[in-house]
Amino acid sequence: MKRRTLVGIAACAVMAMTAPLMAADWKPDGSLTMQIGFGAGGSTDTMGRVLAKVMEDQTGWNVIAENKTGGGGVAMFTGIAKMPPRGTVIGLGVNMPILVNLVRRGDELPFDLESFDYLGTISKAELALVAAADAPFDDLPGMIAHAKENANMPVAFGAPPQKLLMDVAARTTGAEFNMVTTEGGAESMKLVLGGQVLAAFSSGEHFPHAEAGTMKVIAAGNAQRLSYAPDAGTFVEAGVNAYVDPYFYLATTKGTDAEALAAISGAIENALASPEVIEIVNNAIKNDPLNLGPDGTKAMMVDGLANVGVLFAK
Amino acid sequence: MVELSTILAGFGDAFSLINLAYVLLGVVIGQFVGAVPGIGPVMAMAIAVPFTFALDPLPAIAFLIGVNKGGLVGGAVPAVLMNTPGTPDAAATALDGYPLAKSGKPLKATKMALFSSVTGDTFSDIVLITVSAPMAILALKMGPVEILALMIFAFSVLAGLVGNSLVKGIIAAALGLLFATIGSDPENYTPRLIFGMWDLYDGLPLASVAIGMLAISEILRRLSETGGKVEAAIDLIDTGNPDDRRVTWDEYWSCRYVMLRGAVTGTILGALPGIGSTAAAFMSYAFTKAASDDPQSFGKGNIKGIAAAESxxxxxxxANLIPLLTLGIPGSVGAALIISAFMIHGLQPGPLLFENQGRLVYGLFGAMIMANFINLWVGQLGLRFWVKVVTAPISVIFSSAILMCIVGVSMATSGLFGVAVMLVFAGLGYLMASFGYSLVIFIIAFFLGPRLEISVAQSLALTNGDLSQILRYPVAVALLVMSVVAVAYLLWRNQAIQRLEQKDDANV
Amino acid sequence: MTMPSDRLSGAVLFIFGLAMYFAIIPTFVEQAEGGNIAPNTLPNILSWMIAIGGAFLVLKPTPHQTQDLRYFARALMHGAILCAGIYAMTWFGFLYVAPVLALVIMVVIGERRMHWLALGAIGMPALIWIFITQILDRALP
Structure with a gap:
């Protein structure tokens, strides 16, 4: 943990030095509102509030963080897409819910990827499939074999992409799962600990239980293995051709003044290099900040849409 | 097990001047914003979280706990003094609090709310400090099937609140549940009844519905009834009897069983994540009314009604902190914000927290106890202030309350869309009240609705779609039997109460 | 009121429940594959409960009497003032609309004393402004 933090600080210091100099003349007209697409108290919210506070301290702007929940950021980005581009409101969300909804019901949504100017990413989110430490399997092939022997194995999920992953797993392997919906990772962990389900998805909620030795990681839901559990294979490695790569990203209304975009993305870049933000990202998701920058973020969204389209189209 | 020296060191940390100052500040802020409709303790905590950065972990978390606890006391103030609860859990307090305040005893009513709130809070804190580990294990054993049975029990207890028409009570509950289905469905996340308004994808904003239905609709009703007469919002009648301005020890002591029952109900529901304080307040109220020798006096200013709801x-x-500190599972948004504060300071609540951070946890417990005393003391002063405020003319009180509801809801829902939803529900609430449909039942059903549907879906998944499998869950079966008994008993009581009331009317 | 109000509210609810079941839910609730409870199951059940309950009230109303129409008219007027005020806020913002809204409500209630009018229309909005923008650092609507 400590070594990782140091590496993180070093990496970010380098990034900060090479970051474009902030467009010093621009400042928001009034305050800059950071709308967070998730509820108060979650990991996105916590990281967003710290980021906003650090941006405020570093730039002297008045940066306000507020929650605007709804469909994993769909409601929040709807609002941002429809706003006049004044450079006073930015949105923080996770790409997966947006991409899944664009693939599944893009014609109903009032926005598409071109409705936004992208500002950067905070980090990549890692999705783990976890089970109780005494579960009768240690990896995904083992779990699938167990599910085939014991019909209707219960698995908890708290968001659409998690269910879609398991749907693909069930389709390709013929194993049957009873998918138990929850309100999120915390509730999923409760069901694992209580023995009501045998496995569940976690985007970090299992950390204290893994540390206490009561839970283990079965598989990584991302394209790559998890940084904190490199021994657990991915779904793809187990022959289930599906993965998710969630990023925490920031965007604002299309057509925002270039100077404002440069200033805001620069402020985000600088804040992400601060020890406070590095620490909270480490604490919240056991990962280091990773900023793809404005262009990289847009490319990530466009590629992500194509991937999600292939994997999760009906 | 944590060593005694750690416990003592923790308590020692808590009782320092700097912690005292932060807890005091938290309680004052909490009581103040809790009393302002629309803002409430959760939003106050959300705003305060980043500012706790610079503090050490203990004062930071102690401050947030202070805000949370202060908010509980503050929340009862508008409910009791103006019948305009800002949160649904305070709606139960208004049932008897407002009639008592209106009869010229606002200080007695608010003080009873304060004392029973602190009593209930202290009870659950003691449970937390002494037996949180076994409580958490019990909470884990309550799986989705048991939770579903518990929710059915909660709904059946509401039968005690339906009043004079069972059919209208059922309709109110069905309407509340129907509005709760707006948003997305719990398994496939398809948009449901949002009519193209993606703002509704996460469901109707809770603050808009609660404040529209409970506060604005009441203000509309009162405004329509003032025919050009501008009176004080509450008359302080000085009867010369000091007992009308305070709660005597006899009165407090007479509520001991009521408060104990309320505290136990609240502690059990609080230890189980997801059900929440609204259900606890109304269940406790319904139990107390059902157990009373004099059920007719409820809803007319019985202090036991206040004690039941607030405790x-x-x-x-x-009790929300039981699963939080032992398992890292937050039971409410307020608890989730406390996890945020832990995370900001590099700590993650979970099974090892007591072991690794025992001193901090016991420091936190010390701060909680301190916050309860401060709550009591600040509350005594604050209540006098609020009671004074509501002796202003209704013109000022109601116009100000409307402005505050608009600002509060727009902050809670980040925009005027939420305010528009609030107005729609104010209209609906006004109509429902006028035509004799219970707003309270609507609101409880609305708040429990999403959880109920998730529990049904979870239970179906765990029983392979065969609900008769519930027979394999003894706790669930026991709860379902209790539900049937409760409905039968409460409906029978209701009939008896109504016969009594009709007889009273005939005598008049 | 000559008619017990339950007949009226029951009829409205009966129509509402049927409209939900036959028209609104089929149009605005998507079908989904898989899952244990279909998105429309619960809304459909509730719509029927409301419709049947409404029909029951039409046939067997309770003696509940609603208030005089006069009060409905007044409540409607106050509601309209609120709607107008909030609509105005979307154009001019809270800062300009709030004092006017407060003043109109107070005058309509019948308040004529200048000091109370000043307190409600200037004092309270100012206090809210200070609290929200200066102390909490948030934006007003």
């Missing part, structure tokens, strides 16, 4: 909803908050 239960306050006990939930302390």
């Amino acid at each position: 239960a909803n306050s006990a939930v908050v302390g």
